[in-house]
Amino acid sequence: MTTPRTLFEKIWERHTVQVRPDGATLLHVARHLVHDGSRAGFQALTERGLPVRHPERTFGTPDHYVSTASHDLAAITEPYRREMVTALTANAREHGVTLFDLGDRRQGIVHVIGPEQGITQPGLLMVCGDSHTATHGALGALAFGIGASEVSHVLATQTLWQTRPKSMRVAVEGQLGAWVTPKDVILAIIARIGAAGGTGHVIEYAGSAFRAMSMEGRLTVCNMSIEAGARAGMVAPDETTYAYLRGRPYAPQGPMWDRALAFWRGLPSDPGAVFDREVTLSGADIAPMVTWGTSPEDAAPITGDVPDPARAPTAERREAMARALAYMGLEPGTAIAAIPVDRVFIGSCTNSRIEDLRSAAAIARGRKALVPAMVVAGSGLVKAQAEAEGLHTVFLEAGFEWREPGCSMCVGMNGDLVAAGEHCASTSNRNFVGRQGRGARTHLLSPAMAAAAAITGRMTDVRQLMAGAA
Amino acid sequence: MRKFETLEAVAAPLDMANTDTDQIIPARFLWRPRSEGYGHLLFNDLRTNQDGSPKPGFVLDRPACKDAGILVGDRNFGCGSSREHAVWALMDAGIGVVIAPSFGDIFFNNSFKNGLLPIVLPEARCAELRAALARNPGARLVVDLQAQTVTGPAGVNDGFGTDHFDVDPFRKQLLLSGLDDISFTLSQQDLIAAFEAKFAAEMPWL
Ligand code: SF4
Numbered sequence: 001m002t003t004p005r006t007l008f009e010k011i012w013e014r015h016t017v018q019v020r021p022d023g024a025t026l027l028h029v030a031r032h033l034v035h036d037g038s039r040a041g042f043q044a045l046t047e048r049g050l051p052v053r054h055p056e057r058t059f060g061t062p063d064h065y066v067s068t069a070s071h072d073l074a075a076i077t078e079p080y081r082r083e084m085v086t087a088l089t090a091n092a093r094e095h096g097v098t099l100f101d102l103g104d105r106r107q108g109i110v111h112v113i114g115p116e117q118g119i120t121q122p123g124l125l126m127v128c129g130d131s132h133t134a135t136h137g138a139l140g141a142l143a144f145g146i147g148a149s150e151v152s153h154v155l156a157t158q159t160l161w162q163t164r165p166k167s168m169r170v171a172v173e174g175q176l177g178a179w180v181t182p183k184d185v186i187l188a189i190i191a192r193i194g195a196a197g198g199t200g201h202v203i204e205y206a207g208s209a210f211r212a213m214s215m216e217g218r219l220t221v222c223n224m225s226i227e228a229g230a231r232a233g234m235v236a237p238d239e240t241t242y243a244y245l246r247g248r249p250y251a252p253q254g255p256m257w258d259r260a261l262a263f264w265r266g267l268p269s270d271p272g273a274v275f276d277r278e279v280t281l282s283g284a285d286i287a288p289m290v291t292w293g294t295s296p297e298d299a300a301p302i303t304g305d306v307p308d309p310a311r312a313p314t315a316e317r318r319e320a321m322a323r324a325l326a327y328m329g330l331e332p333g334t335a336i337a338a339i340p341v342d343r344v345f346i347g348s349c350t351n352s353r354i355e356d357l358r359s360a361a362a363i364a365r366g367r368k369a370l371v372p373a374m375v376v377a378g379s380g381l382v383k384a385q386a387e388a389e390g391l392h393t394v395f396l397e398a399g400f401e402w403r404e405p406g407c408s409m410c411v412g413m414n415g416d417l418v419a420a421g422e423h424c425a426s427t428s429n430r431n432f433v434g435r436q437g438r439g440a441r442t443h444l445l446s447p448a449m450a451a452a453a454a455i456t457g458r459m460t461d462v463r464q465l466m467a468g469a470a
Numbered sequence: 471m472r473k474f475e476t477l478e479a480v481a482a483p484l485d486m487a488n489t490d491t492d493q494i495i496p497a498r499f500l501w502r503p504r505s506e507g508y509g510h511l512l513f514n515d516l517r518t519n520q521d522g523s524p525k526p527g528f529v530l531d532r533p534a535c536k537d538a539g540i541l542v543g544d545r546n547f548g549c550g551s552s553r554e555h556a557v558w559a560l561m562d563a564g565i566g567v568v569i570a571p572s573f574g575d576i577f578f579n580n581s582f583k584n585g586l587l588p589i590v591l592p593e594a595r596c597a598e599l600r601a602a603l604a605r606n607p608g609a610r611l612v613v614d615l616q617a618q619t620v621t622g623p624a625g626v627n628d629g630f631g632t633d634h635f636d637v638d639p640f641r642k643q644l645l646l647s648g649l650d651d652i653s654f655t656l657s658q659q660d661l662i663a664a665f666e667a668k669f670a671a672e673m674p675w676l
Contacts, residue, residue: 014669017658017662018658028662028665130552147553150579157656165575196546252675256675257675430492432493432550433492438496
């Protein structure tokens with residue numbers, strides 16, 4: 001009998017080219033994603049005169065620096081931003097890399113289009129020079145972010161040196177309540193294990209809540225694995241995964257589909273497989289979550305209060321909390337639902353897929369936003385789908401802006417910024433100091449909760465808002 | 471890649487858990503070419519006001535720590551975005567070693583690629599070192615990669631001493647030799663080509 005293995009171990013072993021006696025492992029990269037922030041990675045390659053080893057395994061799209069007002073290149077008015085986008089076009093052309101460029105309906109945030117195009121598949125080791133690459137683990141891939149030097153290494157050799165991470169199983173059992181979304185699940189997980197809770201680990205999300213979750217929901221959860229410090233996050237492939245993938249442009253077709261499917265069915269962790277760490281949460285206990293501080297671990301249920309640093313377990317934590325509250329302009333003991341909201345952002349690789357937009361539109365429908373609110377679809381195809389369903393009309397009638405796809409206000413590299421001192425209810429993944437602009441106060445939450453905040457101008461329990469409507 | 475053997479330098483304490491890469495270098499500077507250098511942008515928003523005027527008090531701006539080459543931080547240093555600019559900013563500002571209880575994984579990997587040595591010491595020990603550095607501003611530590619030790623200033627006890635650290639042997643070898651891993655990996659061409667042939671046969675749908 002063979003030793004039971006985890007999903008992670010199966011993928012890791014299949015991609016292992018070499019293990020040195022000292023433990024360093026050379027891994028083959030099955031698919032590599034690049035974006036307009038990958039310029040430095042290409043540059044190092046050019047300086048050494050090296051070709052891209054496998055351009056057919058490399059896919060790119062501009063997302064960080066693109067304008068969300070228009071996808072005309074001319075709409076990027078600052079030359080330095082435009083150059084980041086045009087450098088990607090030039091590099092892709094020079095090296096023969098597949099590119100979903102501005103003007104292509106398939107362009108979008110790199111972590112949205114990988115799954116959407118079927119580039120992301122179960123059992124593959126995938127990397128991208130971006131920390132949210134764990135997103136792709138939702139399909140049962142082992143996917144993680146790398147730095148610019150590693151991007152060069154992958155471009156040149158299609159491999160990567162890694163030390164083997166540990167494994168962690170995070171199970172959420174039971175049913176989620178009404179309006180409790182995958183975003184709330186991952187915020188609850190991070191609040192439980194901490195922003196460094198997964199450091200050095202690959203997390204496998206499991207349990208009945210994940211089995212019942214849609215592919216898009218799983219993408220949202222895996223996306224924020226890095227916010228728990230984890231190297232990667234993954235969900236075992238199942239019928240939901242296969243149904244999602246079937247027919248996508250880069251997914252296997254015809255007889256190859258059946259061959260791939262047979263392989264995929266062998267991927268889930270074997271019964272009895274051992275994880276280095278296991279954590280279990282009850283799905284029924286999770287409420288809609290909102291962050292009050294400057295780390296994703298600073299999350300509380302909408303029914304809760306801003307915590308008091310005086311009650312922190314350690315002096316270090318007390319100081320960190322006090323610093324966070326001073327930055328956020330919040331007093332301990334304030335009800336989360338009393339936090340004012342000046343601006344709303346619905347988008348980012350965490351929450352810009354069609355289900356996210358449907359969920360936000362369900363709240364916005366027939367209501368009016370009290371504060372500026374922006375909706376940025378994750379890709380041209382998501383945008384087109386939303387428009388086909390009339391969601392854009394719902395948003396526009398409610399006073400929300402309807403923008404072109406890109407990273408946008410998640411990180412503000414394209415100029416979509418939150419002003420200093422403003423509280424922004426954001427469906428993105430990081431509430432770091434200055435992330436959305438200098439002095440910006442970011443509160444992470446779900447698309448439904450963000451839309452509810454836009455309607456009332458303060459943090460709002462979407463369950464109450466919708467109960468009132470019923 | 472820069473070679474790393476030993477470093478004797480002023481160490482600065484940074485009492486800040488979860489020091490994310492957005493704070494080490496804000497996103498709005500990332501488009502700048504590597505050749506321009508990032509040292510002057512290190513921790514920009516913690517050291518300057520919005521109008522560009524200096525914001526006093528940051529540890530690296532105190533006279534005793536101005537020339538620091540070592541940072542002693544807190545848990546989860548370098549978490550967040552994959553931007554290698556965070557490592558470049560530290561190195562361009564003269565920091566060659568960061569000591570912390572834990573690191574963001576990508577930052578940790580990026581450091582080795584550039585010749586910056588990230589050292590993991592236990593949480594309590596990092597706190598002791600930061601306290602010792604606060605009591606002895608400008609104190610110099612000696613980091614010896616071959617011996618895998620961090621040693622306090624000679625003749626000063628006061629919380630310093632000699633600490634051993636672990637380091638991955640392959641990475642240690644690359645750092646000590648200054649050898650770039652792309653060249654090393656390219657020397658394994660045959661192995662990679664053989665692997666790829668097997669992989670393609672197993673997964674013909676890719
Ligand atoms: S949406 Fe935000 S987190 Fe996602 S890739 Fe873009 S900048 Fe990074």
